[in-house]
Amino acid sequence: MSASAFTATLIERIELGPHVFVLRLGGCEALAGTQPGQFVMMRGDWGRDPLLPRAFSLLAVLPGGEVTVLIKAAGRGTALCERAAPGARFSVLGPLGRAFPAPSADRHDLLVAGGVGLAPILMQADAAALAGHAARCEIVYGARTVADLVLRDACEARTRTHYSTDDGSLGTPGRVTEPLAARLRAIAATGAPPPTLLVCGPNPMMAAVRTLAREHGAPCWVSLEGEMACGYGVCLGCAVAAAPGAPGAAERPYRYVCKDGPVFPAEHVEW
């Protein structure tokens, strides 16, 4: 599915937690076929500074040409998004990039989210539920503190959800790898094959999850964040190093987050 460039209108901004919010955008008919893990490049009507659009994974595609994105205000562009009022216009380019593997009755998936990395994870859970595979996936969701664990109702409405918080305010205390390791051990104890891990969150968190996946022989897919200027393959800014063992690593030492990803097999890239 090829990307379109169009103008969307902010319908509503929904405050979810400290500097965490959802933008509900209208006029996004072109994004109807977006798959979980695909993203858009978005920029408000804010003049020439900041110059570049921001990349966001979609949270959901809604009826009526609407979509939602989940944002944590962490810099100049996202802070401007946080201040946007209904009616604000955004130029949007999408859908872009490669999605997570589609939900399948042949796999058991652990969907692992860190903070606002939840967006494509929740969309994947949604797709699984829609395809009748809700029982074949679980969400493992970690954040600093309970206030950052946004959209818990939405997670639980779709499938079994396990939480962790760094400060122990909800779920297993510690990193998301704690409840994840527990689930991997429990699944191994039943004699079932290792589940597939689909992961989105901060880079160090995804690296820790990859280590766990290796220990358990679990296939692992990660959704990377790159430094993106364009999102459509022309700036070559979003390079990540191919892992030495990745197919074609000798001829192609770099992969592009926007074109080859953002979803990669964890063993194919270094980050």
Added chain:
Amino acid sequence: MVSPDGAAPAAVDLGVSYAGMSLKNPILTASGTFGYGQELEGLLDVASLGGLCTKGISPARRSGNPSPRICETASGMINSIGLENVGVDGFLDAKLPYLAGLTRAGSSVWVNFFGTDFDGYVECARRLAEGVAARGGGVSALEMNISCPNVHAGGLEFGTDPAVARKLVRACKDTLDAAGSPLRLLVKLTPNITDVVALARAVADGGADGITLINTLSAMAIDARKRRPRIATIFGGLSGPAIKPVALRMVYQVHRARVPIPICGIGGITSGEDAAEFLLAGASCVQVGTQSFAEPGAAARVLAELTAFCRETRVARVADLIGALDTGDTRPPACIT
């Protein structure tokens, strides 16, 4: 020129001639910001543009620098992509067929190229000229990027020494002539010098058909909290609206010095009025760069806005804007409004 009766022209003549080529309009896209053109299909009507300039091609393919390669700065960005490209053979096999189609549709296709040493430049020009000719054409000009570090001169950019630049341009020009190539040789200058006019004269002496101005400005950015440079190579090239005043100044200096070859202006163009400013400063055509990242359709919008600008200001031929800057002694209008 204001049309004599003072009425808005019915249609604006957008054509310009540049370095012996006729462009259907003066808006092109800049090297490294538009891929090889095909990536933009479906996002804008590429063939409606005056032309495009490809990503810089080197004799062999290159895979570029480690990440992070880019960072955003005030009204701009810094990049250190490392001149990653598909190489001459990859270009001829995979990219030329699409570009030849654009040429047939009346757009001007320029191939940006470079080498990492003197012979590399000459080899690249020769193989591109021969390869394009052997495949029946499809390219109008080679745009030589002399802002590359010379590996045999401690990484100093080729384009910083007028004598070296003259010699390099002459060698490439002779190679094209020897091959009987119809390709124009355009030379893209670095702004990282004190005397742009001396450099412009040198490349004109060397036989260049046109001058492209400017490439990115050498720059850096720092993350103070982490005490780290923001890009892996520490230094990179600044582009975007932040550099437009510098680019305009250089275009105007070269124009005013009556260097005998025409200028293609680049640097921070985001609107039709920006393009008009470059034409007034003396550029015959312009390239839109970084703005295409923010907005893939930027160049087409700039063209539409330039057309509207001409209509509004009663300019019947866009070529009448070229070098038409009025530096008369009346007080300039207020600009902090």
